[in-house]
Amino acid sequence: MQMDHQKIRISGPFSKYHAPLVFGLCLLPSFILGYLWQASKGSWLSRNSILCETQSFSFHRNEADLSDGLPEIELPRMVYTKPHIFKPPRTDVLTMTPWLAPIIWDGTFNLEILNEQFRQRNTTIGLTVFAIKKYVVFLQRFLETAETYFMVGHRVKYYIFTDRPEAIPNITVKEGREIVPLRVQNYPRWQEISMRRMEMISYYSQQRFIYEVDFLVCVDVDMRFSDSVGVEILSEVFATIHPGFYAAERQAFTYERRPISEAYIPRDEGDFYYCGGFFGGTVAEVYKLTKKCHEAIMADKNKNVEAVWQEESHLNKYFVYHKPTKLLSPEYLWFTGNPHFLKKKRFIEIPKNRAVIRNKRNLPLK
Template identity: 65%
Template structure:
């Protein structure tokens, strides 16, 4: 049980003897006719006001202060020798937690983030025909994403008219950000680092505390809350959660700024799910955008575009929190035993149809 008490003290109530003695003294010296009567009434009135102020107001204040300051939360005591999970890695060598089902108490976390009045922004890119995914994304997010917290949905799109209006509860809003269109989906993928960086510098820092940057062709299928929030976080790619670093699809060409040697690397992070504070997301996206532009100047394109540069960034700027594959999954991979929850899953689609030029 967490218990914080704000104790309040009350000055001891002075007895009425002093007032009565003063009254008797004044009465002996000045008591004559109406003047004496008025003086007595005045002094009695003052005595009554003082008495009730001391006796009642401190009691009410003390009661209200206990309601405000005393917080109780009941939960099982953490056990030093009984970790919540022993089947998966719970912490990295640099002491960043890896978030799995059972590794946290969401009630404690919600209470902490509510005290800070945190607002979360979530960014998606709905370019060209990808606007068809917005409805499912928003509707499932309203069921499962940051429930009970303030949220801004930032939708980058070149087809604002294709996005329906949504009725959202108080504290949650949809913000449409119109951006230029690009011919190739690869360029959209790389340019999103630049767009997030620019908006973080222009407006996000004034409107939200944290940013969560995800792909739009997904749906929430279980709760995702403040347990993911940290200075800067990445997500383990569902296709490489148990792979050796040599098989990671890092950029292996030394000419690219995204190059990572075969004997380096911690995890393979997904480009479709990262975030952190606005300041840290700005640093990340600024790094990636500059690297992408350098590669473009050198006539090279990293093998997995912005995801390759994201992995290079996280190799030398370690994330302070890592999300397990629970937070980004594709049901085509099946359901391994360690996966207790599938919180954010890919929507089945025909990539060629969505990306085909004739469909754009």
């Protein structure tokens, strides 16, 4: 190669072919890599095409498997009044929370429509009550009225937690309904019994209820059903507005106000005051609720603290930060009085002398 100051000149026997050859050799690796990439791409596409076809076949096969053996549901023709946008069924009470959870009042739902929806799902409902010590005296009336008014037309399991299963009354229940005794330990103090409800419901939800029922309804036993309580109450997790605080401001709520307690709620927080005697939801959600409350109760116990209203205080704390997806109006747990807005009293407290029920004196079982 010779060089002068004006230009670069390539010399030698292959000088006229040398530049193109060098240029071609430079491009050869790119061609090879491109070919290999295209080949691998084609192979990848081929494999994934087969995979997609396999998945598609699997999906259709599983879809067919799911339909095999399932009964076809015949839906009856239903005639009912058309809902109107500008004619709400209730304007005298709040029917929706700020987080868009419905509040259930008489006149806000059509039970016939709801019954058909839940029959399609083949729903089974578990009803839990605690009848410890002398509280077994309330079982007869509780069960008899439940058979008349609770979840009529649906499958029900009555889970009765008791230290005296032999005292459960012999009541014949309708087809598809069952009384299930669950023996539990007795405790000297009624407050301790009350707080242990969360522990027992949590334990059995994980060990048994999840395999037997779709929803759990947890209520007090010293009550009676006096009107329909049906599937309108069912939701992921529901709570009941306490009849003593439905019109109260949050500062008047009897929340636990001591910061030392796990149930503590500051005075500027809270939506409603909820009953400890009527709550529920899916088994999974009730398990989470009761487990959380039980853990908080045990944490308080380790600090020698007891919340002002035992498990009800912890229930209210839970619902401040885990909003219920449906609220039941005071129709669903009522004490006394006849306010104008209360069109139905569905679940009513039985008058009693609590001192007699909770002390050690004998109480006749009638």
